[in-house]
Amino acid sequence: MTRLQLAIYTILSIYYVVLPGFWLLNTLIQVKDMSQTESILVTGGAGYVGSHTIVELLNHGHSVIAIDNLVNAYALNDNHKPESLKRVEIITGKSITFYNIDITNRKALSNVFQMHKIQCVIHFAALKAVGESVQMPLMYYQNNIAGSSTLFQVMQDHNVKKIVFSSSATVYGTPQFLPITEEHPAGQGCTNPYGRTKFFVEEILKDVCISDPEWRVILLRYFNPVGAHESGLIGEDPSGIPNNLMPYIAQVAVGRREKVNVFGSDYETPDGTGVRDYIHITDLATGHVQALSKINEPNFKGWEVYNLGTGKGYSVLEMIKAFSKSSQKEIKYELSERREGDVAASYADASKAKKELNWTATKDIDDMCFDTWKWQSANPNGYQ
Numbered sequence: 001m002t003r004l005q006l007a008i009y010t011i012l013s014i015y016y017v018v019l020p021g022f023w024l025l026n027t028l029i030q031v032k033d034m035s036q037t038e039s040i041l042v043t044g045g046a047g048y049v050g051s052h053t054i055v056e057l058l059n060h061g062h063s064v065i066a067i068d069n070l071v072n073a074y075a076l077n078d079n080h081k082p083e084s085l086k087r088v089e090i091i092t093g094k095s096i097t098f099y100n101i102d103i104t105n106r107k108a109l110s111n112v113f114q115m116h117k118i119q120c121v122i123h124f125a126a127l128k129a130v131g132e133s134v135q136m137p138l139m140y141y142q143n144n145i146a147g148s149s150t151l152f153q154v155m156q157d158h159n160v161k162k163i164v165f166s167s168s169a170t171v172y173g174t175p176q177f178l179p180i181t182e183e184h185p186a187g188q189g190c191t192n193p194y195g196r197t198k199f200f201v202e203e204i205l206k207d208v209c210i211s212d213p214e215w216r217v218i219l220l221r222y223f224n225p226v227g228a229h230e231s232g233l234i235g236e237d238p239s240g241i242p243n244n245l246m247p248y249i250a251q252v253a254v255g256r257r258e259k260v261n262v263f264g265s266d267y268e269t270p271d272g273t274g275v276r277d278y279i280h281i282t283d284l285a286t287g288h289v290q291a292l293s294k295i296n297e298p299n300f301k302g303w304e305v306y307n308l309g310t311g312k313g314y315s316v317l318e319m320i321k322a323f324s325k326s327s328q329k330e331i332k333y334e335l336s337e338r339r340e341g342d343v344a345a346s347y348a349d350a351s352k353a354k355k356e357l358n359w360t361a362t363k364d365i366d367d368m369c370f371d372t373w374k375w376q377s378a379n380p381n382g383y384q
């Protein structure tokens with residue numbers, strides 16, 4: 001063998017044998033590390049509440065595995081990370097492991113639990129359009145209830161028994177008293193299938209706790225989440241015509257819609273329009289981080305329910321006025337008929353979360369409007 005042949009042979013061996021060997025070893029070490037790290041599994045992680053919560057989880061040093069079937073989130077294609085999560089990575093400078101998985105797919109879910117060491121699940125994945133749930137109740141029961149039940153079975157199979165669940169103030173129905181405490185009757189007053197799915201999943205989790213005392217469950221009942229991350233990089237991106245007030249106002253401000261239809265002006269409220277407890281999405285997100293700390297306390301047992309709200313109510317007209325101030329835009333509106341299923345006023349007593357989770361909302365209505373406008377004006381068509 002000539003010297004030249006020997007040199008070529010050596011270079012080729014390094015290129016084809018030694019380097020791939022190092023790469024393989026490195027990958028194996030990384031996969032092993034990943035499976036050793038205790039992670040929080042976030043279902044529906046690409047959505048509005050999920051993406052903002054992941055920012056706070058990462059900022060608090062948690063490792064996150066996100067799953068989502070992209071039914072209400074945007075990705076370039078099925079194999080890409082959702083746009084919301086790519087932006088979360090920019091905001092936090094940290095990476096997120098993502099799987100495009102449907103929570104009704106037991107096998108796929110099981111694989112994730114096999115590959116990673118999951119400490120706790122935060123369960124956001126659900127369909128959430130009230131009107132659509134009235135039209136297609138079976139789709140909602142299958143996705144939200146059967147999907148949740150499948151998730152809980154897989155958790156049980158893998159001995160992961162801690163979960164924080166996204167519930168809603170909608171389970172209280174028409175308030176019998178205000179502010180609404182966690183003791184307010186729930187379930188009976190749900191006016192639509194979506195609301196019932198939230199209530200039924202709460203009940204399933206309580207039954208699971210009764211059957212097995214190792215389970216630890218926190219049910220978070222959100223009031224009205226609005227706003228966006230202060231960076232303006234992530235926010236609420238509803239598909240089609242927004243059902244909720246804040247994204248509708250924002251789309252009027254940015255010129256995508258002509259005017260806000262104010263649903264009802266004859267309620268028994270100070271200005272006749274509906275009153276709600278709007279909560280900044282970042283406050284809501286930190287509520288989940290606090291819930292995680294709570295669930296990990298050694299003496300935590302069974303389940304607990306917490307309202308996440310500010311305790312203050314604002315009317316539709318007050319919201320329009322505040323948004324107009326923050327955006328410096330005129331927001332046209334028209335008073336119209338009441339929307340079926342709406343209540344006059346709803347706001348939280350959030351003192352239990354303050355006392356037991358050491359959590360309280362810190363952002364006010366101006367922050368909510370300002371941050372929504374920052375997101376909407378920088379992303380007039382959302383993530384696309």
Ligand SMILES: NC(=O)c1ccc[n+]([C@@H]2O[C@H](COP(=O)([O-])OP(=O)(O)OC[C@H]3O[C@@H](n4cnc5c(N)ncnc54)[C@H](O)[C@@H]3O)[C@@H](O)[C@H]2O)c1
Pocket residue numbers: 043044045046047048049050067068069070071072073101102103104123124125126127128143147166167168169222223224225
């Ligand atoms: N946003 C609110 O006003 C509000 C209020 C009360 C409760 N909640 C609850 O909070 C949770 C999150 O709400 P959001 O506003 O972020 O909604 P969202 O639609 O933005 O996020 C939900 C995510 O779950 C995903 N998803 C739906 N079904 C799935 C399935 N079968 N498998 C995997 N992924 C699935 C969607 O693609 C979406 O990305 C929901 O459970 C919702 O019911 C929301």
Ligand SMILES: CC(=O)N[C@H]1[C@@H](OP(=O)(O)OP(=O)(O)OC[C@H]2O[C@@H](n3ccc(=O)[nH]c3=O)[C@H](O)[C@@H]2O)O[C@H](CO)[C@@H](O)[C@@H]1O
Pocket residue numbers: 128130131168169170194195224243244245246248260261262263264273274275276316339340341342
């Ligand atoms: C009956 C109903 O749909 N309730 C859902 C709605 O709550 P909720 O009705 O509280 O929230 P919305 O943002 O839809 O409405 C807030 C207030 O604004 C008014 N409004 C809303 C939109 C609009 O275009 N014009 C207008 O005037 C409503 O009448 C209400 O008084 O969203 C929540 C978060 O997704 C769900 O958990 C609730 O189940």
